[in-house]
Structure formats: C-alpha cells, structure tokens
Amino acid sequence: MNKKMRTISFGILFALLAASCAAEPQTLTVMTHDSFAVSEDVVAQFEEEHGITVEFLLSGDAGSTLNRAILSKDHPVADVLYGVDNTFLSRAIEEGVYESYNSPVLENISDRFKIAPDNLALPVDYGDVCINYDKAYFSGNDLDLPQSLEELTDPVYEGLLVVENPATSSPGLAFMLATIAEFGSDGYLDFWQDLRDNGVVVVNDWETAYYTNFSGSSGQGPQPMVVSYGTSPAAEVVFAEEELEEAPTASLVGENMCYRQTEFVGILAGTANRGMAENFVDFMLSETFQEDIPLNMFVFPVNENAKLPDEFEEHIQVPENPASLPLDEIREKREEWIEGWREVMLG
Amino acid sequence: MKSDWKKIGRITLVVIPLIFLIIFYFYPIWEIASVTLRRLDPDWMKDIPWGIISDAAGFTVFQAVLSTVLTLVLGLPAAYLFGTYRFRGKNLLKILTTIPFILPTVVVAAGFNALIGPRGWLNLLFMGLFNLAQPLINLQNSLAAILIAHVFYNTSIVIRVVGGALEQMDPNLEMAARMLGASRWKTFRNISLPLLLPSVVSALLLVFLFDFTSFGVILMLGGPRFSTLEVEIYIQTVQFLNLPLAGILSFLQLFFSMAIAFLVMRSGGQFIAPIVPHVKSERLRSPEKPGEKIFLALMAAVLIILLVFPLLGLALRSFLSVETTRAGQVTAWNFTFDFYLSLFENTRASIFYVPPVEALRNSLIFASASSILAILLGFMLSAGIRGVKRFDRIVELLILLPLGTSAVTLGLGFFSAFSRAAASLRYYPLLIPAAHTLIALPFVMRVIRPAMESIPESLKDAAKMLGASPFEVWKYIELPLILRAVITSLIYSFTISLGEFGATSFLARPELPTLPIAIFRYLNLPGGNNYGQAMAMAVIILAVCALSIFMLERLQFRKAENDRMNGHAHT
Numbered sequence: 067m068n069k070k071m072r073t074i075s076f077g078i079l080f081a082l083l084a085a086s087c088a089a090e091p092q093t094l095t096v097m098t099h100d101s102f103a104v105s106e107d108v109v110a111q112f113e114e115e116h117g118i119t120v121e122f123l124l125s126g127d128a129g130s131t132l133n134r135a136i137l138s139k140d141h142p143v144a145d146v147l148y149g150v151d152n153t154f155l156s157r158a159i160e161e162g163v164y165e166s167y168n169s170p171v172l173e174n175i176s177d178r179f180k181i182a183p184d185n186l187a188l189p190v191d192y193g194d195v196c197i198n199y200d201k202a203y204f205s206g207n208d209l210d211l212p213q214s215l216e217e218l219t220d221p222v223y224e225g226l227l228v229v230e231n232p233a234t235s236s237p238g239l240a241f242m243l244a245t246i247a248e249f250g251s252d253g254y255l256d257f258w259q260d261l262r263d264n265g266v267v268v269v270n271d272w273e274t275a276y277y278t279n280f281s282g283s284s285g286q287g288p289q290p291m292v293v294s295y296g297t298s299p300a301a302e303v304v305f306a307e308e309e310l311e312e313a314p315t316a317s318l319v320g321e322n323m324c325y326r327q328t329e330f331v332g333i334l335a336g337t338a339n340r341g342m343a344e345n346f347v348d349f350m351l352s353e354t355f356q357e358d359i360p361l362n363m364f365v366f367p368v369n370e371n372a373k374l375p376d377e378f379e380e381h382i383q384v385p386e387n388p389a390s391l392p393l394d395e396i397r398e399k400r401e402e403w404i405e406g407w408r409e410v411m412l413g
Numbered sequence: 414m415k416s417d418w419k420k421i422g423r424i425t426l427v428v429i430p431l432i433f434l435i436i437f438y439f440y441p442i443w444e445i446a447s448v449t450l451r452r453l454d455p456d457w458m459k460d461i462p463w464g465i466i467s468d469a470a471g472f473t474v475f476q477a478v479l480s481t482v483l484t485l486v487l488g489l490p491a492a493y494l495f496g497t498y499r500f501r502g503k504n505l506l507k508i509l510t511t512i513p514f515i516l517p518t519v520v521v522a523a524g525f526n527a528l529i530g531p532r533g534w535l536n537l538l539f540m541g542l543f544n545l546a547q548p549l550i551n552l553q554n555s556l557a558a559i560l561i562a563h564v565f566y567n568t569s570i571v572i573r574v575v576g577g578a579l580e581q582m583d584p585n586l587e588m589a590a591r592m593l594g595a596s597r598w599k600t601f602r603n604i605s606l607p608l609l610l611p612s613v614v615s616a617l618l619l620v621f622l623f624d625f626t627s628f629g630v631i632l633m634l635g636g637p638r639f640s641t642l643e644v645e646i647y648i649q650t651v652q653f654l655n656l657p658l659a660g661i662l663s664f665l666q667l668f669f670s671m672a673i674a675f676l677v678m679r680s681g682g683q684f685i686a687p688i689v690p691h692v693k694s695e696r697l698r699s700p701e702k703p704g705e706k707i708f709l710a711l712m713a714a715v716l717i718i719l720l721v722f723p724l725l726g727l728a729l730r731s732f733l734s735v736e737t738t739r740a741g742q743v744t745a746w747n748f749t750f751d752f753y754l755s756l757f758e759n760t761r762a763s764i765f766y767v768p769p770v771e772a773l774r775n776s777l778i779f780a781s782a783s784s785i786l787a788i789l790l791g792f793m794l795s796a797g798i799r800g801v802k803r804f805d806r807i808v809e810l811l812i813l814l815p816l817g818t819s820a821v822t823l824g825l826g827f828f829s830a831f832s833r834a835a836a837s838l839r840y841y842p843l844l845i846p847a848a849h850t851l852i853a854l855p856f857v858m859r860v861i862r863p864a865m866e867s868i869p870e871s872l873k874d875a876a877k878m879l880g881a882s883p884f885e886v887w888k889y890i891e892l893p894l895i896l897r898a899v900i901t902s903l904i905y906s907f908t909i910s911l912g913e914f915g916a917t918s919f920l921a922r923p924e925l926p927t928l929p930i931a932i933f934r935y936l937n938l939p940g941g942n943n944y945g946q947a948m949a950m951a952v953i954i955l956a957v958c959a960l961s962i963f964m965l966e967r968l969q970f971r972k973a974e975n976d977r978m979n980g981h982a983h984t
Contacts, residue, residue: 100933106766125919129651134828137448137828269553270633273937277523283939283944298939301939305943
C-alpha cells in the first residue's frame with residue numbers, strides 16, 4: 067500500500083510540475099486587478115479579428131497587481147498591464163515596468179488625462195471618489211447637504227460620515243488626497259482632527275463602509291454619508307432588488323470634495339508580443355471597448371466619442387472641479403501623508 | 414537485508430512530503446527573500462519604524478493568547494459534551510458547529526452584521542421591544558468583535574479534535590480508577606487528562622496559529638485601530654512596497670508563532686500513551702443526573718447562540734429583507750427567492766461570469782484534490798517518523814511553518830517562484846490544491862499522528878504472528894482504529910479548501926472561480942441585488958459544507974456498522 071501511495075503522490079507532483087512547465091503560443095496575456103470586467107462578446111471580437119486568445123491574469127487588488135508586475139519585471143509574465151491608477155502610477159513608472167507607446171487612438175482622448183511621460187501608460191477610464199449620501203435620511207430630517215469638506219466638521223453632521231483607512235483602502239486613500247488638495251500638506255491633519263472630534267467613523271475597507279455602515283445601502287447601517295464612488299448611485303439602480311425610478315443615493319460634488327482616479331493601460335517592458343500588445347491597447351481605447359466599460363466597471367470612458375449608457379446620464383453627479391495632485395508629489399509624500407493620518411486618526 | 418529495505422521505505426515516506434514542502438514552501442520563501450535582498454537600500458536600517466513593529470507584535474500576541482484562551486474556555490466543555498453524552502440532535506449540532514470554520518471573512522462580517530449589526534436582527538428586536546432610538550449592541554471596531562469572531566471560527570477545532578479523542582478513550586481505565594477508590598476529580602486529573610493532553614495540545618496549537626496570523630477578522634471586524642503583524646505586512650507590502658520592512662515583520666511573525674508552538678509542543682504534546690482507542694464509542698452515555706442534564710442544555714444553548722445564530726442570521730438575510738426607519742422601526746418585510754434565482758443570470762454579459770453551479774464544481778474539485786493530497790502526505794509522514802525520537806518534533810515544526818507564515822508574503826513568494834514556470838496561465842490553477850494542502854497538512858498531522866502512535870505495537874505484532882500481511886495489518890488493525898482521525902482530517906482539509914480565499918484569489922483563473930471568489934465579486938459593487946446574491950451564495954457554501962460533513966460522517970458510521978455486522982457473521 068505504501069508503494070501505491072508513493073506512486074500516486076509522485077504522479078500528482080509530476081502532473082503539477084509538468085503542467086506548470088508546458089508553454090502555449092498565440093496568446094496575449096493581460097495582467098489586471100480583480101475588479102476588472104468586460105463583456106464576453108467584446109473580447110471575442112478582438113480575438114477573432116486578430117486570431118489570438120486573450121488571457122486575463124487577475125492579480126488581487128490594484129496595489130497587489132502593480133507589485134506583482136514590479137517583482138516580475140525582469141521576466142514579465144504578461145504583455146499588457148491594465149488598472150494602475152494615478153495614485154500608483156508614479157511607482158509603476160519609477161520602477162520601469164512600462165514601454166512607451168504612442169497609440170494613434172490617443173487623439174480622441176483629452177490631454178488632461180495624458181499625464182504619464184512619453185506615453186508610458188495610456189489613460190483608459192476615470193471615476194471620482196466622492197461622498198455618497200442617503201437621500202431619504204437628509205430629506206426626512208430636513209438636513210441641508212454639506213457644500214464643502216470644511217462643512218463636514220459642523221456639529222449638525224456629527225457621527226454621520228464613515229470613511230475608509232487610506233492605508234488599506236483605495237477610495238480611502240483617494241479621499242485623503244482630496245483633503246490634501248483642499249487644505250494643503252500642512253493643513254489636512256487639522257481638518258482630520260476636527261473630523262475625528264465630530265465623530266467620523268473609520269473602517270478599513272470599502273465593503274464594510276458601504277454595506278455595514280452606510281444607511282443608503284442594503285446593509286442599512288447607521289451613517290447616512292460614506293466615502294464611495296461617484297458612480298455608486300447608478301450601480302444602486304442597475305443592481306436594485308426591485309426596479310427603481312430614482313437612485314436612493316447621490317454624490318456630494320462640491321469643489322475638491324471628490325478625487326478623480328484615472329486608470330491606465332501600458333505595455334509591459336520586455337514583452338515578446340509587442341505588436342499584438344499594441345493592437346490590444348488600441349482596442350482598449352477604441353469606442354467598442356470604451357462603450358462597454360461603464361456598465362461593467364462603473365467608471366467613465368476617456369474616449370470622447372464613446373456614448374454613455376442612460377443610467378450614467380441620469381443617476382450620476384459629475385463634479386466640476388474634482389481634486390487632483392501632481393504625480394511627483396504623491397510619490398514623494400504618500401508614505402508621510404498616510405503615517406501622519408494614522409497618527410491623528412488612530413493614535 | 415529485509416530491515417535495510419524497511420529503512421529505505423521509511424525514509425522514502427518522510428522524504429516525499431518533505432520534497433513537497435521544499436517545492437511549495439521553502440522555494441517560494443527563498444525566492445521572495447532573495448527578491449527582498451536584491452531591493453535593499455544600503456541605508457534602509459535607518460528608517461525602520463520600531464514603534465510600529467513592536468506595537469503590532471505586542472497586539473498580535475495579546476489578541477492571539479486571549480482568543481485562544483476564550484476558545485478553549487468554550488471549546489473544552491463543548492468537547493466534553495460531544496465526547497461524553499448521547500443526545501437528540503447531536504449530529505446536527507456537531508455539523509452546525511463545524512461550519513463556521515469554512516466561512517470567508519467577508520461573509521462572517523456580513524453574518525455578524527445581520528445578527529448584531531446596527532440594523533441586525535437583535536438590535537431591531539431590542540429597539541422594537543424597548544422603543545430605543547439607538548442600537549443596543551454596538552461591537553463594530555472593537556476588541557470584542559475580534560474575540561467573538563475568533564471564538565466563532567475556531568471552537569469547532571477544539572470540539573472535533575478533543576471531543577473525538579474523548580469519545581475514543583477506553584472507559585475501562587476510568588472505571589478501574591473509580592473502583593479503586595479514586596474520586597471523580599482525581600480520576601479526571603490522573604487518568605483522563607493525561608490521556609487527553611496530546612489532543613488538547615494539538616487543538617491549542619492550531620487555534621493559536623490561526624488566531625496569530627488572522628487577517629480578515631482583524632481588518633474587517635477589528636477596524637483600523639487594531640493592527641497585527643499580518644495587517645502591517647499587508648500595508649507595508651501593498652501600499653508602500655516596502656519589502657524589507659515587510660520581510661522583518663514576516664520573520665517576526667514566523668519566529669514568534671514557531672517559538673510558541675515549540676513551547677506548547679514541549680509542554681506535553683509528545684506524551685502519547687499506547688492504549689487501544691475504542692472504535693464504538695463505549696464511553697458515550699445518556700445524561701442521567703439533573704446536573705448533567707442542566708450542563709447539556711446550557712452548553713447546547715451557548716453553542717447555538719454563539720455559533721449557529723450568526724449562520725441563521727445570514728441565511729435569513731438571503732431571502733428576507735427588512736425596511737426600517739433610521740430609528741429602527743420596521744416598516745416592511747419582504748420575502749423573496751429572487752437572489753437565488755438571479756444567481757443564474759449574467760446581467761452584465763461579463764466574460765468572467767460563471768454560473769454558481771460551476772463555481773461550486775470548481776470548489777469541490779479543488780477541495781477533493783487537496784484533501785486527498787493532504788491525507789496522503791499526512792499518512793506518509795506519520796508512518797515514516799513513527800517512533801523516531803527528536804526527529805519527529807523537527808518534522809512537526811516544519812509542517813507547522815506554513816501556518817505561521819504571512820499569507821501576503823507567501824503569496825508573493827508563490828508568484829515569484831511559479832509565475833515564470835506557469836507561462837501559460839491555463840496551468841496556474843493547478844497550484845491551488847498545493848497551496849490548500851500546505852494549510853491543511855498541519856491539521857492532518859496533528860490529528861492522524863497521535864491516533865497512529867496510540868496503537869500499541871503488540872497489537873500489530875500479534876496480527877503479524879497470526880500470519881497477516883503488512884497490508885492486512887494496515888487494513889484490519891490500523892485503519893479501523895484511526896478511521897475517526899482520518900474522517901476528522903478529511904473534514905478539515907476539505908473545508909479549509911472550500912473556504913480558502915487569500916491564496917485562491919491570485920491563483921485562480923478568472924473563468925475558474927471558487928465560491929468564496931464569486932462572493933467577493935458580488936460584494937465588490939454597490940446595489941441591493943449584489944448584496945443579496947452574495948448572501949445567497951454564502952448560504953450555498955454553508956449547505957454544501959454541511960452536506961459534505963454529513964456524508965463524511967456517514968462514511969465512518971457505515972464502516973462501523975459493517976464491522977459490527979461482519980463481527981456477528983463470524984461468531
């Protein structure tokens with residue numbers, strides 16, 4: 067029997083090893099984060115046109131995905147990297163994971179999105195991290211909406227806001243950056259101290275903030291304001307339990323109250339598939355792909371010619387002046403800012 | 414000559430699992446360590462935030478010790494209950510108390526929220542009863558939430574491991590002691606306790622290691638004020654890509670967990686009395702005295718409240734939604750099966766959409782593969798190191814290493830080590846059973862090995878003398894005696910794999926998700942339907958898990974029945 071067991075386990079080991087060594091031609095590998103989604107027929111269209119199979123390598127959240135790309139940059143495991151946003155872009159560029167590519171489709175994209183030097187990374191989509199509020203709560207209590215970040219420290223909003231920890235959450239980080247854009251590097255901590263004194267609730271992750279604490283979600287928590295995405299109200303309509311005429315939530319879009327996140331795609335340095343990678347990047351910026359983005363990932367396409375779905379036109383408030391910070395400043399001070407925030411908020 | 418072959422056989426039995434460990438543990442760890450060293454800044458030593466490190470280490474030890482003690486406080490009496498008494502509904506209760514172990518943290522958080530959250534069933538009840546404006550229970554972001562969740566998760570380990578050993582204990586020894594005039598307490602202290610000690614130590618070790626490296630519970634239920642080593646490793650790695658600091662933290666985590674494991678093992682886990690375990694659970698009896706009945710009722714109630722109610726809250730939430738005012742007044746109850754039905758609709762036409770049935774199939778395939786692998790390796794190791802003093806403790810510690818290692822670090826190691834080899838991603842998911850086996854193997858070892866060691870050599874020698882082949886000895890003597898241990902290990906390796914999220918999330922191909930991955934995908938977006946579908950999916954895992962445990966237990970029962978029938982046929 068022992069012999070039998072030995073044979074079986076050898077078999078399993080060999081199968082695992084042999085399987086992991088086999089190679090396969092004619093595929094393009096796209097490394098991305100696990101929030102990535104796209105319609106099946108859109109990808110099929112690209113595969114047919116170019117006679118190739120596209121494999122997606124989902125590699126955890128946005129930060130983990132970039133880390134994996136960096137750790138494997140000497141022997142890239144994929145050809146294209148999608149999903150690095152402007153809070154992480156400086157790290158990706160500094161580590162040299164991208165090859166630059168001047169895609170012809172870039173002409174349909176507004177210059178304000180093209181912030182990567184030498185087109186090392188190309189913008190694909192953008193979305194705003196905003197405070198969502200529970201409409202029913204505010205109208206039911208005759209409460210005015212806060213018009214600025216500063217107003218959030220007003221005692222009438224005591225204990226009504228839940229935010230995410232910028233050290234563990236991407237919307238949490240984006241919202242902290244908005245407060246830095248508003249109050250400056252040396253003023254943001256005073257604002258956070260006031261917010262803390264006003265009973266702001268801090269949790270680690272978006273899921274808890276939105277589903278456990280926010281009163282506007284199905285979790286029906288105690289706080290009527292949450293740091294979430296500008297598009298969340300539209301998602302509440304699209305994924306409603308019963309058909310809704312109107313979103314139960316909306317976003318606060320006053321000046322510097324939202325932080326704009328742009329996501330980028332880039333060709334991984336050292337790819338053996340440069341031609342096909344270029345085709346795929348062009349495809350991601352084309353109208354076909356861009357029009358598929360909103361209802362799959364709940365972000366806006368950057369291509370000006372892409373038409374938006376009705377839900378986006380009707381239920382989303384777009385900020386006129388979203389906050390943003392220069393890439394270099396984020397790279398230099400990110401750690402310092404987060405550590406400062408942790409000391410004030412958690413100390 | 415013959416003994417030479419025997420020696421070679423024994424060595425092979427040990428070497429194969431060790432090779433597995435080298436490929437799937439040491440190699441990835443070595444890879445990530447060398448990457449870290451290559452990225453070292455010459456003067457990185459200057460900026461090490463020792464404050465953060467010592468705070469995180471201190472809190473990790475503190476919460477792990479506290480959680481483990483609380484788990485034992487609930488688990489040991491519960492194990493006594495299951496190991497001593499027969500009562501109606503016992504099997505059901507045993508299955509229900511095992512299930513929490515598999516639940517992904519996101520789901521546990523949702524379950525607790527459905528039960529004791531600000532708008533959970535309990536708070537709604539109290540707010541309605543006493544006309545309160547604020548929820549009565551508020552545990553969010555508290556140490557209590559962490560402790561309750563750890564007890565919720567891990568009590569089942571104590572029940573299964575210690576309760577199983579108790580059930581198989583030879584009742585004659587205790588009776589003899591009592592006949593010779595020993596008091597009940599003295600009998601317990603001098604006879605039962607020493608016999609049980611190895612299983613208690615095993616349970617304690619496993620619970621402690623799970624608590625020590627806990628990540629999701631701390632992150633989601635403890636909130637930002639509580640940071641353990643694992644949470645800090647995650648922040649330093651993902652947010653700052655500070656691999657040297659993450660490396661120091663990982664090393665500390667491994668060092669502390671292994672040091673404590675070593676001390677616990679030394680403290681008595683190695684003493685195993687060679688006493689024939691009893692297959693037919695002769696020790697089990699019905700409660701007779703009033704005190705026994707009260708104990709049983711109380712204990713069962715506590716277990717139901719702590720371990721079963723959150724599951725029920727979750728299940729209810731998947732087909733019942735409640736609309737409330739902010740003051741907690743219930744305005745409407747909606748009953749619906751829509752969440753279950755809509756699981757089969759691909760509303761977004763997404764390329765990664767898979768019907769829940771397929772996610773379930775993936776989960777079951779991975780779980781079967783990894784539990785078989787874990788049992789095989791566990792068997793080989795236990796047989797190989799039997800009776801080899803000193804060496805066995807080293808092997809035990811080696812096997813425990815993956816449990817004490819940071820999942821974030823090991824994940825990056827897996828990636829660095831295997832992503833190049835698995836150039837075609839098609840074969841990448843084959844690593845999933847390997848990763849799950851790493852986590853399950855310590856479990857299997859801690860359960861199977863004491864069972865195997867407890868079989869006296871004389872029993873096997875007698876069988877051999879009477880002409881039984883080694884295979885017959887294994888089949889007719891060893892296997893029946895350790896069957897319960899095998900079933901327990903199977904249940905755990907199966908459920909570990911079913912519920913595992915961390916490793917799976919970066920090894921699974923998007924079109925081959927497991928159930929926990931599918932749940933996570935639903936909870937990633939706002940919308941009532943996504944939330945409801947996630948709950949429905951969680952209930953499906955619960956049901957599948959309960960059914961698997963039920964069937965595994967049946968297996969044991971049927972075997973025992975068959976043996977009894979055969980026994981009668983012979984006489």
